[in-house]
Amino acid sequence: MLIRTEIGVDAAGIDSLLRRCFATSAEAELVQQLREDGLLTLGVVATDDEGQVMGYAAFSPVTLGGEDLNWVGLAPLAVDESVRRQGWGKQMLFEGLDTLSDFSYNAVVVLGDPAWFGRYGFEPAARYQLHCRWPGTEATFQVRKIADDPFAGQGGLVEYAAPFNRTA
Structure with missing residues (x-):
């Protein structure tokens, strides 16, 4: 396994992975739109020994109350079923966090399984009076x-990039 920042030639493999991993094409279309709109802050891929994309993590800008605080949203995070539960998701997550730290990003938000993300330092956003637009996601x-x-002195509505509003 090789974990690295995505490059242009990875786009087709990422698209294929996302279409395999999710029930609809919404995530694949979301990533394509983020890329086309220049809103993909960071993409991290995991490839197998043959170079096939087997995992992907996308990070894109979010705002708080319309203000850019150098925060990003993680979505989607996908690992091919054949290599799940082998640490690929964790390794992509930490590679992304390290890269974002190097570029002075301040925070990451995610909609995901609290049990999984909680193991890696994620906390309920409500603890900081933060929420997103989708009901029932507390x-x-x-x-x-x-x-x-x-998060000191912050609170309010965290808004994802516009392409996320098309998939909700």
């Missing part, structure tokens, strides 16, 4: 700091 909307104290 338990799954989570945050993780990259920089020191990015």
Whole structure:
């Protein structure tokens, strides 16, 4: 397995992976739209020994109350079924967090399984008076700091990039 930042030639493999991993094409279309709109802050791929994309994590900008605080949203995160439960998702997550830290990003938000993300430092966003636009996501909307104290004095609506509104 090789974990690295995505490059242009990975786009077809990423698209194929996302179409295999999710019940609809919404995530594949979302990533394509983020890429086309220049809203893909970071893409991390995991490839097998033959170079096939077997995992992917996308990070895109989010705002808080319309303000850019150098936060990103993680979505989607996908690992091919044949290599799940082998640590690929965790390794892509930490590669992404390291890269984002190097570029002075402050925090990551995610809608995902609290049991899985909680193991890697994510906390309920509601703890910091943060929420997203989708009802019923209080338990799954989570945050993780990259920089020191990015949530101090913050609170309100975290908004994902416009392409996310097309899939909801």
